[in-house]
Every structure is written in structure tokens, then in C-alpha cells.
Amino acid sequence: MEEKIRIAIQKSGRLNEESLQLLKDCGISINNGTDQLKASARDFPLEVFYLRNGDIPQYLRDGVVDIAILGENTLIEKGQDLQIVERLGFSKCKVSLAIPKGDTYTSVKDFEGKRIATSYPNTVTKYLSEKGVTADLHIINGSVEIAPNIGLADAICDIVSSGSTLFKNNLKEVEVMLTSEAVLTVSPTIDENRNAILKKLQFRIQSVLKGQKYKYVLLNVPDAKLEKVISILPGMKSPTVLPLAQSGWSSVHSVIDKNQFWDIIDELKKEGAEGILVCPIEKMVL
Numbered sequence: 001m002e003e004k005i006r007i008a009i010q011k012s013g014r015l016n017e018e019s020l021q022l023l024k025d026c027g028i029s030i031n032n033g034t035d036q037l038k039a040s041a042r043d044f045p046l047e048v049f050y051l052r053n054g055d056i057p058q059y060l061r062d063g064v065v066d067i068a069i070l071g072e073n074t075l076i077e078k079g080q081d082l083q084i085v086e087r088l089g090f091s092k093c094k095v096s097l098a099i100p101k102g103d104t105y106t107s108v109k110d111f112e113g114k115r116i117a118t119s120y121p122n123t124v125t126k127y128l129s130e131k132g133v134t135a136d137l138h139i140i141n142g143s144v145e146i147a148p149n150i151g152l153a154d155a156i157c158d159i160v161s162s163g164s165t166l167f168k169n170n171l172k173e174v175e176v177m178l179t180s181e182a183v184l185t186v187s188p189t190i191d192e193n194r195n196a197i198l199k200k201l202q203f204r205i206q207s208v209l210k211g212q213k214y215k216y217v218l219l220n221v222p223d224a225k226l227e228k229v230i231s232i233l234p235g236m237k238s239p240t241v242l243p244l245a246q247s248g249w250s251s252v253h254s255v256i257d258k259n260q261f262w263d264i265i266d267e268l269k270k271e272g273a274e275g276i277l278v279c280p281i282e283k284m285v286l
């Protein structure tokens with residue numbers, strides 16, 4: 001029987017949907033819904049195990065699964081020994097220390113002897129001990145931000161993204177301990193055949209992620225302005241230039257980094273580019 005790579009994906013929660021979407025963008029469709037523990041892919045040698053996020057590092061260590069999509073924060077808390085093979089760019093967040101809005105704050109030393117509610121005990125202990133601070137940790141698994149309001153703790157350590165959960169609970173962020181995004185991790189026990197499948201999957205993921213970073217643009221340019229326009233456009237090698245049916249004009253095709261996109265478009269318009277079309281790139285293979 002053909003060997004399959006076993007990937008762990010969060011059963012439900014923040015990472016589930018985007019992890020499955022990434023596989024889909026890689027041309028891998030999964031047969032069953034998440035109501036089952038296990039599902040297989042139709043067109044790639046891959047099996048999906050739907051698991052609780054916090055359990056995944058141990059499954060990787062034990063070799064029950066070969067790879068996983070996890071928040072980097074979970075790896076820092078529970079899987080420092082595990083290797084990251086790709087950074088995936090979604091589920092970006094911070095893990096921060098926060099205190100009641102009205103409290104004064106001068107430095108991390110203020111946490112000495114304080115009660116901190118958190119689901120990240122290892123991360124907090126390491127962060128504080130590196131700064132010579134010892135606090136009293138209360139480990140809770142959810143709704144951490146409520147703890148100061150009900151008198152359970154003086155401060156919290158939890159995930160912060162938009163900051164609205166802190167705001168709603170009358171808390172303020174005072175220390176950012178780490179920043180995180182979804183990552184692809186690998187089991188230390190992965191065998192050679194499955195490692196070869198991992199390399200194929202990584203190649204597809206890289207092509208999808210690169211495509212998401214760029215836009216494909218097509219524009220019409222008077223020939224007199226061609227040289228100037230080409231100098232503005234980066235392109236993968238160099239832009240493609242094709243003559244238009246109307247003489248004296250050319251169509252220029254290129255690829256632009258999303259981060260520079262609007263600045264470059266403004267410059268192109270200034271140089272006389274017209275009829276600018278912008279298309280998403282599904283995959284980019286270099």
C-alpha cells in the first residue's frame with residue numbers, strides 16, 4: 001500500500017478553517033468533515049488527523065502524526081524541541097501580559113509576587129525568570145481575561161490580536177512576550193518516504209504563499225514611455241512587452257509585490273500607463 005503522510009490539524013477553533021483552505025489551495029481536497037477524527041485526501045498521499053491544538057506537540061513527538069499545522073505560540077509553550085519547516089503567515093497574534101487599565105505600570109519587575117492567570121505557564125515562567133521576576137501563576141484554560149475582574153488574579157498572560165478582548169475586560173497590554181503565526185512542524189521520527197512527501201507538500205505550500213504575496217498587472221503604455229515604465233516595474237525576470245494593434249502603444253505585463261503595489265501603480269499612472277488590470281496569482285513557481 002502507498003505510504004501516506006499524516007498531518008494533524010486543529011479539530012475546531014481558530015486554525016481549522018485556514019489550515020484546510022491552505023491544503024485546498026495546494027490542490028489537496030479532504031474527503032470527510034471534521035466530525036471524524038481521521039480523513040484522507042483524494043488526490044495526494046495524505047491523511048488528516050483532527051486534534052486539539054494543545055495535544056499536537058505530544059502526538060508529533062510520539063510519531064502518531066508526521067507533521068502538523070500549529071500556532072507558533074503552542075510550540076513555544078509545549079514543543080520547544082520540535083522543528084518548524086514553514087511559516088504560514090496566517091493566525092498572526094501576540095502572547096502578552098496585561099493588567100487592569102487603572103493600575104500603574106513601570107517595568108516587568110512590577111510582576112514580582114503578583115498572581116497571573118494564564119494558559120501559557122512555561123512561556124510566562126521563562127520570560128519572567130530571565131528578568132529575575134517570580135510570580136504566582138494560576139493556570140486556566142479559557143476566558144483568561146475575566147480573571148482580574150473576578151478577583152482570581154492581578155494580571156493575565158494570553159493571546160492578543162485586535163486587543164478587543166482586553167478592551168472589553170478593562171485590561172491594558174504592558175509586555176509583549178512573543179509574536180506568533182501558524183507554522184508547519186515536523187515529527188522527529190518521520191521516515192524517509194514520508195519526508196519525500198513532505199518535500200512535495202512544502203513545494204506546493206511555498207508556491208501558494210508566494211502567489212499570495214504578489215499581483216499580476218497588465219497595462220497599456222505609449223511606446224515613447226516604455227523605457228521609463230519598464231524601469232519602474234520589477235517583474236519576475238523582466239516585464240513582458242507585446243505590441244498593441246494600435247501602433248505606437250504596447251501592452252506590458254508584470255508581477256508586483258503587494259506591499260509596494262499602490263506606490264508603483266501611482267508612478268505608472270504618472271508616466272502615462274492606461275487600462276491597468278490587476279489579477280490575483282494562484283500559484284507562483286520559481
Ligand SMILES: Nc1ncnc2c1ncn2[C@@H]1O[C@H](COP(=O)(O)OP(=O)(O)OP(=O)(O)O)[C@@H](O)[C@H]1O
Pocket residue numbers: 010011012013014015051052053054055070071072073074091092093159160161162180181182
Ligand atoms: N484572536 C486571535 N487572532 C489570531 N490568532 C489567534 C487568535 N486566538 C488564537 N489564535 C491562534 O490560533 C491558535 C488556536 O487558538 P484557539 O483558541 O482556536 O485554540 P486553543 O483554545 O488554543 O486550542 P484547543 O484546540 O486545544 O482548544 C492559537 O494557538 C493561536 O496561535
Ligand SMILES: O=P(O)(O)OC[C@H]1O[C@H](OP(=O)(O)OP(=O)(O)O)[C@H](O)[C@@H]1O
Pocket residue numbers: 014142143144145158159160161162163164165166
Ligand atoms: O485581541 P483579540 O482580537 O480580542 O483576540 C484575543 C482573544 O482571541 C482568543 O480567544 P478566542 O476568540 O479564540 O476564544 P477562546 O478563549 O474560546 O479560545 C484569545 O484567547 C483571546 O481571548
Ligand SMILES: [Mg+2]
Pocket residue numbers: none
Ligand atoms: Mg482561543
